[in-house]
Amino acid sequence: MKPFLVFENGTTYTKAQFDTATKKYASQLKKAGYDKTCRIGVFSNTENVFKIFGAMQVCSPVIIDHTMTEHELSYYNIDIWNDILPQPRYNQCNTDEVVGICSSGSTEKHRIIPITEDQYYRDGLDNNIQIHGNITENDSTINVIPLWVCIGFQTFALCYKTGATYYILDDPWKFWPSVNPTFIIGSPNVLRGMMSPNVLYENMTIRHIRTVGAPMYKDFKIEAQKFFNCITTDSYGVNEIGTISIMHYPQKYNSVGYVLDNIDCKVIDNEIIVNNFATGDLGHIDEDGFLFITGRKKETIINGGWKIMPYEVEQALLDSGASDVVVFGYDTVYAEVVGKIDLDLLKSKIARYKIPEKIFYVESIKRKGQGKINRKNLLDEYKQNRKI
Numbered sequence: 001m002k003p004f005l006v007f008e009n010g011t012t013y014t015k016a017q018f019d020t021a022t023k024k025y026a027s028q029l030k031k032a033g034y035d036k037t038c039r040i041g042v043f044s045n046t047e048n049v050f051k052i053f054g055a056m057q058v059c060s061p062v063i064i065d066h067t068m069t070e071h072e073l074s075y076y077n078i079d080i081w082n083d084i085l086p087q088p089r090y091n092q093c094n095t096d097e098v099v100g101i102c103s104s105g106s107t108e109k110h111r112i113i114p115i116t117e118d119q120y121y122r123d124g125l126d127n128n129i130q131i132h133g134n135i136t137e138n139d140s141t142i143n144v145i146p147l148w149v150c151i152g153f154q155t156f157a158l159c160y161k162t163g164a165t166y167y168i169l170d171d172p173w174k175f176w177p178s179v180n181p182t183f184i185i186g187s188p189n190v191l192r193g194m195m196s197p198n199v200l201y202e203n204m205t206i207r208h209i210r211t212v213g214a215p216m217y218k219d220f221k222i223e224a225q226k227f228f229n230c231i232t233t234d235s236y237g238v239n240e241i242g243t244i245s246i247m248h249y250p251q252k253y254n255s256v257g258y259v260l261d262n263i264d265c266k267v268i269d270n271e272i273i274v275n276n277f278a279t280g281d282l283g284h285i286d287e288d289g290f291l292f293i294t295g296r297k298k299e300t301i302i303n304g305g306w307k308i309m310p311y312e313v314e315q316a317l318l319d320s321g322a323s324d325v326v327v328f329g330y331d332t333v334y335a336e337v338v339g340k341i342d343l344d345l346l347k348s349k350i351a352r353y354k355i356p357e358k359i360f361y362v363e364s365i366k367r368k369g370q371g372k373i374n375r376k377n378l379l380d381e382y383k384q385n386r387k388i
Contacts, residue, residue, distance in 0.1 A: 004159065015160070022053045035090070036059060036095040040061055041081060042061045042062070046168045049147060059088075067351045069349060075111075076102055100113065101150045103150070113239045129158055135162050135183060140182050141185065142166075142169055142181050142184075143169060144186050149306055150239045176199070177202070180203055187305050195227050204228075214293075214302060215256055235247065235256060236291060244259060245258055247290075267284055280296055280297045281297065301329045306353050310327035317356075320341050322337045324337075326365050334388060336365055338365060
């Protein structure tokens with residue numbers, strides 16, 4: 001029988017074997033008194049996927065980035081299930097919550113975003129991709145996005161629901177061609193990482209690419225489609241809503257496609273409002289009905305699907321030697337810094353993906369009269385001067 005889950009060391013699980021392995025974790029939770037109003041934190045190490053799906057049968061597992069520092073964990077007020085199962089805490093969530101995702105979200109506040117039964121079984125990204133990409137048990141993908149990212153969890157869930165094979169590689173960025181995946185879900189930065197000149201992609205097995213997290217701008221879209229020999233299906237969504245728009249044919253460069261029929265999308269004062277939810281993203285809908293994303297009102301940086309708040313990175317930099325700092329970016333983290341950063345100390349303060357890709361050391365940071373700074377203008381300035 002075709003495996004559903006394959007580890008690099010050769011260990012494989014059919015869906016039936018996977019379900020059996022999850023039951024022991026569900027049994028432990030039931031015995032301890034957990035119910036559907038309880039949450040339990042589970043680290044996102046790939047071997048913990050059994051524990052996550054076991055917990056889903058009893059309560060709501062909150063998938064935790066295993067690289068989070070203690071300071072970052074304190075935002076979420078959640079007990080972690082390591083070797084010892086904590087005592088249950090009741091009334092932490094609604095009974096229709098299937099899983100929780102840690103995120104700063106579009107509200108710029110650290111919180112747990114629930115994936116509800118409706119989202120998991122009917123309206124989620126994985127269901128949307130299954131419909132538009134026609135994913136079946138004959139397909140396969142790889143672990144380029146970690147489970148604690150909403151997109152990463154939903155990619156795994158898509159394989160679980162359809163019987164497609166999910167490969168867990170130690171270095172998916174380098175060795176992904178060795179397993180001949182047929183579909184990829186990821187941001188432009190994910191695709192860029194897979195397109196290393198050292199990667200020998202010769203079999204041309206990928207038939208469906210769904211991009212999320214940021215627009216596919218023209219030059220890179222052309223480059224990616226040529227590399228993968230596959231048209232990219234670009235889309236836009238937020239954790240709180242799910243998929244908002246998708247682009248099949250015709251395609252228009254720099255757009256994230258047409259708004260889905262079941263979505264009420266408006267642009268008010270340049271901000272995208274979806275089902276009365278303020279996304280914090282800036283954009284417009286053109287005369288042909290294509291949606292474009294032009295920036296972020298609240299300056300959230302999304303790197304590979306991971307939402308990063310500039311103020312959080314700024315505080316970590318200040319705690320690591322900076323006397324003044326400003327963090328900026330769109331889908332990559334940059335920083336202007338006055339002073340000298342202790343990188344080892346910085347790595348202990350924030351997760352790896354939040355550390356700036358480039359730090360620009362300056363004598364002073366130009367601010368307005370009230371000490372404010374326009375991060376978008378700063379990003380544009382660096383782009384114009386070809387520094388990034």
